[in-house]
Amino acid sequence: MRIYNDLTRKKEKLVPQRENHITIYVCGPTVYDLFHLGNARPFVIYDTLRRYLLYKNKEVTYVQNFTDIDDKMINRAQARNITVKQLAEEMIEEYFYDADNLNVMRADHHPRATETIPEIIEMISTLEEKGYTYVLNDGVYFDTSKFEDYGKLSKRDLDDQEAGARVDLLDDKRNLSDFVLWKFKKEGEPAWESPWGEGRPGWHIECSAMSKKYLGDTIDIHAGGMDLMFPHHENEIAQSEAANGKPFVNYWMHNGFINVDNVKMAKSGGNFFLVRELAGEYGYDVLRFFILQAHYRMPLNFEEEPLMAATHGWQRIQRSVANIDFLITNASPEYDQAQSAELTDYVTATVEEFERAMDDDLNTPDAFAAIFNLVRHVNTISADYVLSAASLQKARNCIVELCGILGLDAENKAEDEIPDDVLEQVKLRDLAKAERDFVTADRIRDELNALGYKIEDTPQGPKVSREVRN
RNA sequence: GGCACCAUAGCCAAGUGGUAAGGCAGGGGUCUGCAAAACCCUUAUUCUCCAGUUCAAAUCUGGAUGGUGCCUCCA
Numbered sequence: 001m002r003i004y005n006d007l008t009r010k011k012e013k014l015v016p017q018r019e020n021h022i023t024i025y026v027c028g029p030t031v032y033d034l035f036h037l038g039n040a041r042p043f044v045i046y047d048t049l050r051r052y053l054l055y056k057n058k059e060v061t062y063v064q065n066f067t068d069i070d071d072k073m074i075n076r077a078q079a080r081n082i083t084v085k086q087l088a089e090e091m092i093e094e095y096f097y098d099a100d101n102l103n104v105m106r107a108d109h110h111p112r113a114t115e116t117i118p119e120i121i122e123m124i125s126t127l128e129e130k131g132y133t134y135v136l137n138d139g140v141y142f143d144t145s146k147f148e149d150y151g152k153l154s155k156r157d158l159d160d161q162e163a164g165a166r167v168d169l170l171d172d173k174r175n176l177s178d179f180v181l182w183k184f185k186k187e188g189e190p191a192w193e194s195p196w197g198e199g200r201p202g203w204h205i206e207c208s209a210m211s212k213k214y215l216g217d218t219i220d221i222h223a224g225g226m227d228l229m230f231p232h233h234e235n236e237i238a239q240s241e242a243a244n245g246k247p248f249v250n251y252w253m254h255n256g257f258i259n260v261d262n263v264k265m266a267k268s269g270g271n272f273f274l275v276r277e278l279a280g281e282y283g284y285d286v287l288r289f290f291i292l293q294a295h296y297r298m299p300l301n302f303e304e305e306p307l308m309a310a311t312h313g314w315q316r317i318q319r320s321v322a323n324i325d326f327l328i329t330n331a332s333p334e335y336d337q338a339q340s341a342e343l344t345d346y347v348t349a350t351v352e353e354f355e356r357a358m359d360d361d362l363n364t365p366d367a368f369a370a371i372f373n374l375v376r377h378v379n380t381i382s383a384d385y386v387l388s389a390a391s392l393q394k395a396r397n398c399i400v401e402l403c404g405i406l407g408l409d410a411e412n413k414a415e416d417e418i419p420d421d422v423l424e425q426v427k428l429r430d431l432a433k434a435e436r437d438f439v440t441a442d443r444i445r446d447e448l449n450a451l452g453y454k455i456e457d458t459p460q461g462p463k464v465s466r467e468v469r470n
Numbered sequence: 471g472g473c474a475c476c477a478u479a480g481c482c483a484a485g486u487g488g489u490a491a492g493g494c495a496g497g498g499g500u501c502u503g504c505a506a507a508a509c510c511c512u513u514a515u516u517c518u519c520c521a522g523u524u525c526a527a528a529u530c531u532g533g534a535u536g537g538u539g540c541c542u543c544c545a
Binding site: 009026027028029030035036038039040041042043045070071072151154155156157176177203224225226227228229230231232254255256257258259262263264265266267268269290293294295297298299300301303305306307308309310311312313314316319320323357363365366368369370371372373376379380382383384433436438441442445454455456457458459463 | 472484485494501504544
């Protein structure tokens with residue numbers, strides 16, 4: 001598999017440190033509020049990466065943190081008159097509600113900053129011993145000028161930055177890009193004991209500490225949104241490599257934003273749509289489908305029409321599975337051997353096409369194209385030929401499995417929930433139809449429609465399904 | 471001021487040197503008692519523009535234009 005590595009700005013073959021075992025760290029949410037669609041993109045993207053690697057029989061250790069202490073947490077907790085801890089507990093629960101429904105697998109570890117304080121302090125101590133830190137009135141700072149490679153990820157030059165920057169941001173810092181490792185306690189804020197007095201960790205150090213704690217000094221993949229590249233990830237590199245004396249990350253992956261009217265969706269911009277709200281309208285699986293239909297590094301515009309397109313496109317796949325199920329149930333022992341064999345070959349080709357797409361920097365749009373091609377193909381030939389149950393089963397399993405790798409469940413579970421009295425009505429309608437009593441037949445169909453059941457007449461007989469959202 | 475990224479049909483979106491995937495929407499048709507679903511045909515001689523390299527460019531180079539992001543919290 002090849003992955004675009006932001007460190008080199010090139011697609012590179014993914015070679016994990018340990019054969020067949022890949023370590024992944026994804027920057028998780030600050031749990032002060034529900035997350036919006038833009039926040040959801042990395043969760044879904046990197047979950048899909050993980051699922052694909054698992055499908056390829058790789059072992060994956062996946063870590064996604066919760067930032068549960070920072071200014072936003074403190075402010076929100078104060079505004080709501082609850083503790084930071086209470087806020088975190090509540091929002092972590094809410095996170096899992098949405099993430100679970102988006103079918104984002106739980107990470108192997110979900111560390112929290114507040115549960116990693118000893119490791120954070122230890123790392124800062126190491127940095128202090130090695131001479132990378134200095135102390136100001138409000139905290140302990142990292143001196144970026146001491147770290148030679150500073151800027152290697154975001155390709156920034158310290159001097160260039162300073163030239164056009166606002167000097168007032170410098171405060172007492174030695175360099176503009178210096179950042180705080182440990183913030184000294186202010187009145188009313190949560191604080192922990194440390195060699196530098198009571199306080200709390202800065203934002204960047206937590207990820208370095210959590211990454212090291214669960215995945216070691218050097219990890220294979222570290223991922224997050226584009227906006228984290230600088231300064232967050234740049235700072236993580238500086239801390240971790242300065243402290244550990246080893247490369248921090250081999251592959252950096254950053255996803256593009258979800259935009260609204262071409263402007264980044266963001267809480268601070270006020271132009272955001274919560275996943276919780278959108279899910280009520282479109283369903284979680286449609287949101288996942290929508291995210292995955294664009295390549296992860298490209299900007300993705302949030303709009304009504306594409307969301308509807310996602311709804312219909314996803315429906316098309318689900319329906320095709322339901323249609324194949326119906327064909328299998330009503331399969332005939334006499335079938336077209338050549339066409340059945342051909343379908344089996346097509347399935348094999350589809351899997352190859354799918355893998356080729358995914359191997360190429362997680363090209364999920366192309367992966368969907370492969371699935372849609374199979375859908376169209378099976379629809380086409382099943383309309384003209386009688387196919388073997390075995391070949392149909394293969395096609396069906398293929399669609400379901402490939403969608404599963406993308407974290408989407410293509411199986412229509414509502415199928416087997418048709419009550420007997422509804423089936424009875426369907427039978428009555430069929431009889432009426434046979435007698436060409438279309439008035440009665442249509443009345444029954446309308447009644448069942450009103451109850452949420454849909455009847456479709458097929459050459460194999462009537463097909464009933466339940467209209468469901470999500 | 472610095473550093474990046476993006477520009478492909480009505481909409482969304484792949485493709486990054488060999489002659490434009492896929493989805494949605496629209497139009498026409500097949501099937502059907504009517505529907506529904508499905509299928510078929512159809513919708514970019516062309517990839518923001520200009521110049522260059524090449525037998526060959528949406529794809530490479532240079533330039534222009536438009537848009538965005540980061541440099542402060544940010545997925």
